[in-house]
Amino acid sequence: MALDKKTIRLLILEDSQNEAERLVSLFRNAGRATRVHRVTSAEDLEASLGQIWDLLITAPSSAALDPTQAVSAIRRHAKDIPVIRLIEGNDSDAITEALALGAQDAVPQGEDERLVLIADRELANLEERRARRAAEVALREAEKRCQLLLDSSVDAIAYVHDGMHIYANRTYLELFGYDDVEELEGMPMIDLIASCDQVNFKEFLKNYQHQEGSAELVCGGVRADGGNFKARMHFSPAAYDGEPCIQVVIRTESDSAGLEEKLREISSQDLVTGLYNRNRFLEMLEPAVERAVNAGQEASLAYIRIDRFAGLQAELGLADADLLLSDLAQLLRARFGAQQPLARFADDVFTALLPGSPTAGAEGELRALLKQAEAHLFDIGGRTVQLTLSIGLAGLDEKTARAQDVIDRAHRCADEAGDGNALKRYDPADELAAAANRGSVVAMVRQALERNGFRLLFQPIISLRGDTYEHYEVLLRLLNPQGEEVPPTEFLAAAKEAGLAAKIDRWVLLNSIKLLAEHRTKGHNTRLFIHLSSASVQDPGLLPWLSVALKAARLPSDSLVLQLSEPDAIAYLKQAKVLAQGLEELHCKLAISQFGCALNPFSTLKHLNAGFVKVDGSYTQDLGRPENQEALKTLLASLHSQAILTIVPFVESASVLATLWQAGVNYIQGHYLQGPSQSMDYDFSPDE
Structure with a gap:
């Protein structure tokens, strides 16, 4: 592999010089050229x-720097450096904890062959990410x-879809005597x-829709x-923009007549400041992003706003305001060198690109500019x-794929700096918060x-038939920065759209398992119902991960009931069937929620061995009416005939x-009994 021939740039967090050298020898003996640095402090x-570094290997612990802090520093600097944690012994709990804290993998100390294989995998993944960027x-x-090329072509070019214009370049507009492309859009x-x-x-265009290749037509415009x-x-x-269309190129004898005029019109200079x-x-920023x-x-990138x-401008008038801009431009030109491109980016904004300068180094130079501008008398x-001036400062680094991202970050920093002769440097850690x-x-x-900021609530599920288990359903809540609850339907829908649903499920599972393990040590025979999203239903890695998590927490598998919506x-019936079979092998129970709304709900149960069914909330609405009671009783009777335990919510x-007792319901749940709580504190003892 080409990867093997590259030098690995390796960081090692290890207090022992001898152990660090042993790790380096391990990679070199495996045929890897290695450039290494041993981290000695924060x-x-x-x-x-x-x-630029390719990999960080950390010891289980270090007096020089906590491994978790090293991972945080990498994130703070927005560096794409995979981390492998070495741990003492083959402790599943420690491995899970290391992964949860941001390491790409964790390896027991001494398993050298496994370490090299995992390093190979992470280095290959890193190469893929870099290649993708x-x-x-x-x-x-x-x-x-x-x-x-389209915009500046001397040929008149347009794109047409279903006979309508969707794009036209400047030459095309000039050819037909229009000033703006919006005049042609939809025409x-x-x-x-x-x-x-x-x-x-019309006949030509109609026939051309069904042809392949190019064609030509001469007609009057x-x-x-x-x-x-x-x-x-x-x-x-x-x-064009991913949509199939027809390209139309028009050439006339006068096409070349305006070429010199067009070239004269093209200018890269701001008329007021020079x-x-x-x-x-923007053209100069793109290559800088590519080099980074x-x-x-x-x-x-410095975003400099007056x-x-x-x-x-109101005080001076437009003409004198332009003079002020011109004088400020001279001051900026004297401050920045010839190799630091400077532009008037907007009415009151200048931008400067500082090649070879990380933001920490550029900050001092820009703070000196703030003092100089404040002291200058125009x-x-x-x-x-x-x-x-207010200055926003953002960096171009290996994880910057779009020039517009840098501009947006610097712009936001300038806005957050306020109107007070201030500078704010972009910190990747602030991005999510902002x-x-x-x-x-x-x-x-x-x-x-990232910050374990979700809140777990627990609502009891009460047995009407003397079950000795203490059952709770786990509910997830999210607070916005103002401390207000975000409706679950809103944030779960957004998470699903962003591809985060499976990550949320694993967060809920992991944290529920931890809390349940602690709760059961107090003598409680508790079982949790945890909902899975459709993303987890389709995730083949969920069951192996769940098995490891349960073993690490020393929990019996039947202490969890995984819940899918009907x-x-x-x-995803095929995937759900595989999941149900896997849960059965793990001795975990499966529950189906929102049951009874499909055209033939019982056909689903033929494929899924569900231990519990929670009927849809619509069945408990207006139970005072006989027809609604009968519908619920009929549904429950069919479920009970299949030995399925039933839950009625709300x-x-x-x-x-x-009514529910007479219908033979096994479990009930709702605010009448107890609403969701942050504690598993319901008294399940039977009334005397």
Whole structure:
């Protein structure tokens, strides 16, 4: 493999110099060229993270630096460095804990062959991630170049879908005498064809829809002012924004006449300040992102905003405000070198790209700029003007795949710095918090997963038939940054859309298992019902992981009941059947919730060996009506005939208890008995 020929850049957190050298020898004996650095302190690690590393191996413990803090430092610096934790003994609990704290894997000390194999896997995964990021950058660059070629082409080019314009370049607009592409969007192309040729054009386009390859048509074109011209149109199949369409290229004798004029119009300079304009700066930023991703050449972006510029502009007037901008541009030009591109990015914003400068190094230079700008007296129209700046600073590093991400981060930092001669540096750790504060539910979910920020509640499920088990259903809650509960339907839907549902399920399982293990040590014979999402139903790795987690917690398998909703069980019946069989082998119980709403609910049970069924809440609504009681009794009787234990939820009053008892219900659940609580504290002892 090509990977084997590359030098591994290895960090080792190990107090013993001899053990660190033994680990290095292990990799070298396996044929791996290795460049290594032994971490001796938190400061040493911080300094080392300025370079590129491929792998961190940590001892079970270290007096120099706690391994968990090392993982946190890597995250804080937004470094893509896989971590392998060495642990003492083959302790499943310790392995689970190491994985939960962010390590990619954990290996018992002394299992050298296994360590090398896991390292090989993580290094291969790292290469894949780096290649993917490089490919994303290259793809965006290719798409951008294609778009630029279209926009700047001397040929008139348009894309047409179902006879309607969806894109037209500047040459095409000029050819037909339009000023803006929005004037053509949604306009039928036939409206630009001379009336005498419209029948032929319509017939041609109708036939071309069913052809492959290119075709050509000569017909008359009509300009916006009514003028006519002869055009040779070339048609070819294409795709635009992922949609199939037809590319139309029009060439006329006058195509080359305006080329020199067009080139003169293309400018990269801001007219007021003489600096680069926004478009040119963005063009220069893209290669810098590519160098950061592919070559590890870090850079920094400074987003420099004039404080209270609107007030200054109103006070000075537009002309003098432009003079102020020009003078400030001169001050900035003197501060930044020729190799540090500087642009006027917006009305009151300048941007500077600082190649080779990590944000920590650039911060000092920019703080000096703040002092210089504050102390400078601008002479504008015979009067003295003073101003201050707010600067947002963001880095370009190996994990930066999009230039727009850097700009957005620096922009947000400038906004958060306020209007007070201040600088704020982007910290990746603040990203989720900032997004959560802006109301992003997905960000709140990610933050809760990283920081154990979810809340588990427990609602008792009460036996009407003398069961000795103490049953609780586990419910998940999420608080927003303001401390208010986010509706579960809202955050679970957002998590599913973002691909986080399976991670949430594992978080709930892991934390429920820990709490249950502690609770059962107090003499409670407790069983938990835990809901699984459709993502976990489809996850083949769930059962092996669950088996390890139960063994690590020393819990019997029948202390958990995994619960699927009827809609998910039907939609993924094949996967649910595999899951049910696996749970049976583990001696875990399966429950189906929201049961009874499908056209033929019992056909699902033929494939799934469910120990419990929780009927849908709609069956408990308005149980005072005889027909509703009869529907519930009929459903329950069919379930009981199959020896399935039944649960009726949403019991909100005592009036329904007699009906449920007569119907033979096994378990009931609802606020009348007890609402969800953070403690498993319900008194299950029978009334005397």
